Amino acid sequence: MIIKLDLQSETPIYSQLMNQIIEGIARGELKPGEALPSVRSLASDIGINLHTVxxxxxxxxxxxxxxxxxxxxxxxxxxxxxxxxxxxxxxxEQIKPLVAESICRGMNEEQLSSIIRTLVKQVKTPQQQDNSTNAQH
Amino acid sequence: MIIKLDLQSETPIYSQLMNQIIEGIARGELKPGEALPSVRSLASDIGINLHTVxxxxxxxxxxxxxxxxxxxxxxxxxxxxxxxxxxxxxxxEQIKPLVAESICRGMNEEQLSSIIRTLVKQVKTPQQQDNSTNAQH
Amino acid sequence: MIIKLDLQSETPIYSQLMNQIIEGIARGELKPGEALPSVRSLASDIGINLHTVxxxxxxxxxxxxxxxxxxxxxxxxxxxxxxxxxxxxxxxEQIKPLVAESICRGMNEEQLSSIIRTLVKQVKTPQQQDNSTNAQH
Amino acid sequence: MIIKLDLQSETPIYSQLMNQIIEGIARGELKPGEALPSVRSLASDIGINLHTVxxxxxxxxxxxxxxxxxxxxxxxxxxxxxxxxxxxxxxxEQIKPLVAESICRGMNEEQLSSIIRTLVKQVKTPQQQDNSTNAQH
DNA sequence: GTGGTCTAGACCACA
DNA sequence: GTGGTCTAGACCACG
Known part of the structure; x- marks a missing residue:
């Protein structure tokens, strides 16, 4: 699994890393029981300190x-x-301020739901998709 | 308008304050052209530092x-x-990790959309009623 | 409140520190709402690294x-x-092995309970004692 | 005698193993003079490293x-x-922090003693029954 | 000045 | 070689 970090971002590296792994799990790329790289190897792979990992x-x-x-x-x-x-x-609590801001900027419920739908698909599609009977597009 | 701050929260006070004001606008409580309290008065009202406001x-x-x-x-x-x-x-980008986490914990698209709907209503209702049949002012 | 650490002990310093603080709370020395020293000051006070604190x-x-x-x-x-x-x-789970060991060494239920009683008193007495009507000794 | 190990646990395997054996002795399952399996056989039986046993x-x-x-x-x-x-x-020294924590969480002396009693019975019962009036098998 | 974050180097217990 | 712990020095966001 590929980890993408933005070292310039405001969100701390350890936090980005957590998110990436959680997304990996959600996406089905990382399966229960599967081993993650060791602290040291992952740290050197992505070029950050082992304590951050x-x-x-x-x-x-x-x-x-x-x-x-x-x-x-x-x-x-x-x-x-x-x-x-x-x-x-x-x-x-985490989503509320985002919703409020979106409303101020003129979004409506449907547009917000649409974003959610997009993201859910985006997370679920790449790997985990059950293509037993059903082709992608 | 009432400002509620959580001094124990991880989100910085200035950020909570921004969110509260943006929610106030979204909710229609704060209308365009309306004046906000001065930095000094607001700071002393809610008991925080000038710089923060x-x-x-x-x-x-x-x-x-x-x-x-x-x-x-x-x-x-x-x-x-x-x-x-x-x-x-x-x-x-901000919502994505939240969606991923929710999926890991077993939420589906419908449940997420439902939360969005709830929040949109929660923001719009108190003052600025959805007004499908009813004009506000 | 006085913090006593044994730097030679097998139990990690941060863990000893936690225990000392928890005991302080149990003892009533540290009351709800009371402030603890800052990470830096405590660290320099007891001569350990601020990250440990x-x-x-x-x-x-x-x-x-x-x-x-x-x-x-x-x-x-x-x-x-x-x-x-x-x-x-x-x-x-934490106490079980201690009980087993004690039994092997010939302790009985009463002796173990006695130790518990001693410790409970030892924790509760020094400060928190309600000496409204009752002198200490 | 059955050895149960938790590889996810924080307590090291060698330590869990020691505890299990000590409990076996306390319980009377392992009697003085009785032989324990060899390092090699035990290690392969429970699937751990030789060095650990x-x-x-x-x-x-x-x-x-x-x-x-x-x-x-x-x-x-x-x-x-x-x-x-x-x-x-x-x-x-080992029990003290546990007692302190329990007190913080609202336990009293009686509840703690009760846990001790439970554990003593739990250790003594399965095989070596207290048997004041009642023989086990 | 406070806590939060990141980096770096080192030792140890564990398996 | 693994994770856990400790130390140290540095920068930043916050108030």
Whole structure:
């Protein structure tokens, strides 16, 4: 899996890294039980400090996305963190200001939903798509 | 208009303040041409630092939400910042990781759209009623 | 409050620090809302690196013992982390091997309970004691 | 005797292994003079590294739980390590932070004692039943 | 001055 | 070779 980081971005590197991995999981590129590269190798691969990778891994572990396995190293967790009420609340809080801004700029509900649809597809399509009976386009 | 700040939150105060004002505009509580309190009075009202309010106001001005006149003070801009491509791109980038996380936790497109609908209503209702049949002013 | 660390100990410094603070809270020495020293000052006070203190603070925050307040800095949380089932399970898992070892060495239930009683008193006595009607010794 | 290891756990494998064996002894499943599997066979049985088993055995020997003979192999010691003052001190140090945390979370002395009682029974029951009135099998 | 982030180099426990 | 811990020095955002 390819990791893309923007070192100039305002969002911290460890955070971008977390997002990339979470997207990888959502996309089905990273499957439960699969091993992630070691802290050191990933760090040198993408040219950042190993502590930065470490921080990302630790936060992902803490949120339940990955586990540190004594033998296999870092692996994707078999069970993903649940859809708790707390999470939904937090999610709403995070999206709310974005919605408000969009409305100010003239977007309506349909346009926002459309963006969501686009993103969901964009995340789900590349790999995970079940093309058993159904061709892509 | 009431400003609610969470001093424990991870989002910086100036940022929360900006969001609250933008929500106020989206909600129709703050109307174009309307005056905002001065930096000093707002700062003392909500008990935060002058610089913090200043920073929020400056960023809002820079984004086109407000105007700062020497005489008239701070007023809501008549024309809101537009729905530029750049904005939509940035918006997508901000929402993308949230969508990915939601998918990992088992949400589907419908549930996400539902949250958007809820938020859009929540922003529009209190004052500026959806008015399919009912004009506002 | 006095912090005692054993730099030679096997238990990591950040962990000892956490324990000391938790004991301070249990003892009533550190009260909800009270501010803790800044990362830097505490670090220099006890002669360790600021990152070590930072780690301890972050873990305490994550467990719900403290909060990072935008204005007041680091403060003891008003509501302590709850007595969840998960916690009790984890607690049992932690104590179990200690109990087993004690039994091998010839301790019985009463002796173990006695140790618990001693520790509970030891934690609760020094400061928090309600000496409204009752003198200490 | 069945050994259960959690490779995701934070406690090192050798340590878990030691605990399991000590619990086996406390429970009466492993009796003085009884032989333990060889390093090699145990390691391959539970699928871990030779060195790990070795480390566990060596530490157990060092603490006085087992003896390692060139010929007879590994056997449970006839006399268990004693209830030294040093041990009790160490035990208190280990339990103290757990007690403090429990108190913060709202536990009282009785609840803690109850956990101890539960654990003592849990360790003693399966095989070696307290059998004041009731024989196990 | 505060915490947050990033980097770097080093040692150790573990397997 | 792995992750965990500690140290150190530096920059930045925040208030």
């Amino acid at each position: 470490n921080k990302a891994y630790n936060l992902l572990k803490q949120e339940g996305y990955i586990q540190i396995h004594r033998k296999k190293g870092v692996v994707i967790n078999d069970i993903m963190p649940g859809l708790t009420e707390l999470y939904v609340e937090r999610l709403q | 200043n920073k929020a106001y400056n960023l809002l001005k820079q984004e086109g939400y407000i105007q700062i006149h020497r005489k008239k003070g701070v007023v809501i801009n008549d024309i809101m910042p537009g729905l530029t491509e750049l904005y939509v791109e940035r918006l997508q | 930072n780690k301890a603070y972050n873990l305490l925050k994550q467990e719900g013992y403290i909060q990072i307040h935008r204005k007041k800095g680091v403060v003891i949380n008003d509501i302590m982390p709850g007595l969840t089932e998960l916690y009790v399970e984890r607690l049992q | 070795n480390k566990a055995y060596n530490l157990l020997k060092q603490e006085g739980y087992i003896q390692i003979h060139r010929k007879k192999g590994v056997v449970i010691n006839d006399i268990m390590p004693g209830l030294t003052e040093l041990y009790v001190e160490r035990l208190q």
